[in-house]
Amino acid sequence: MVTLSYYLIFAAALFCIGMYGVLARKNAVAILMGIELMLNAVIVNVLAFWRFRTPDQIAGQAFAVMVYAVAAAEVAVGLALFISIYRRRNTVAADEIDLLKW
Amino acid sequence: MSVYQIVFLITAVVTLGAAVMVVSARSLVHSALWLILALFGVAVTFALLSAPFFTVVQVVIYIGAISILMIFAIMLTRRVMQDTGPGVNQGWWMALLLSFLLFGGLAWMLSTWEGFGTALPALPEGVDQVKALGVALVSPNAYVLPFEVASVLLLAALIGSIVVAWEKK
Numbered sequence: 001m002v003t004l005s006y007y008l009i010f011a012a013a014l015f016c017i018g019m020y021g022v023l024a025r026k027n028a029v030a031i032l033m034g035i036e037l038m039l040n041a042v043i044v045n046v047l048a049f050w051r052f053r054t055p056d057q058i059a060g061q062a063f064a065v066m067v068y069a070v071a072a073a074e075v076a077v078g079l080a081l082f083i084s085i086y087r088r089r090n091t092v093a094a095d096e097i098d099l100l101k102w
Numbered sequence: 103m104s105v106y107q108i109v110f111l112i113t114a115v116v117t118l119g120a121a122v123m124v125v126s127a128r129s130l131v132h133s134a135l136w137l138i139l140a141l142f143g144v145a146v147t148f149a150l151l152s153a154p155f156f157t158v159v160q161v162v163i164y165i166g167a168i169s170i171l172m173i174f175a176i177m178l179t180r181r182v183m184q185d186t187g188p189g190v191n192q193g194w195w196m197a198l199l200l201s202f203l204l205f206g207g208l209a210w211m212l213s214t215w216e217g218f219g220t221a222l223p224a225l226p227e228g229v230d231q232v233k234a235l236g237v238a239l240v241s242p243n244a245y246v247l248p249f250e251v252a253s254v255l256l257l258a259a260l261i262g263s264i265v266v267a268w269e270k271k
Contacts, residue, residue: 002107002150004220008212010114010147014121014140016205021125023197024190029130029175033137036168037121040144043156051151052220058238061231062245064156068163069252073259075168079175080263086179087269095191 007048015041028082028092032075039071110150117143128189130176138169152225155232 014037021034043064050060082092089097120140127133145160190197212218225231238244 005218012208016201017121020197020201024194047151047153056226058234061235066252073256076263077259080267083267092179
């Protein structure tokens, strides 16, 4: 019998793996991939709570749609930023983009 | 073990393994390909949660659009990708420790919640979930305002990314 706990642990593990990628990777595109994993874990959580706790309400699914829209906006802006940075500074390594660091 | 359980466990193992490869692969293109597998695993999870609409959306938006966009970005910044040296920064072990701590904390906190072992309830009879979601998203009594705000956010993000990536002559 699969209970809510399976999905929650799965989503927590996916979130933590994504967080490791965000914190540890050097390349900015790889950091963005980590963020994608984290957002996917969030959507799994939202849908699991909808399915197990309130399957008769539509709020969970509507919330998941919003998360999708925000994720798409985030990746579009992020990749545009990286391409712009690459054009100006010839690098997308996160530790070399240190203009604001002193 | 029921079939549902076996399918879920296989999906979870494949997804998490692919996710680990995403964050640990040296080559960014390999990372992106593993990301596609991980996203597929999440799509299967949505199917197991009886959310077919989200399975399709996951395949179309995440695998079809976002991962291809990622691969484009990797190709456009290719020279950096082939840089030698480690793909992780010096503090990677702290990130690993923090991730494990967060996972342990989350698992402990969730296990103390009384709803943790909720069994799978039956879906309400005679309700077309996709239709209900579609109606709810454009109904003034439900979620039309968040839906429109999300649309405006998406439009603003698209215009913003064009402006940011514009090459000034």
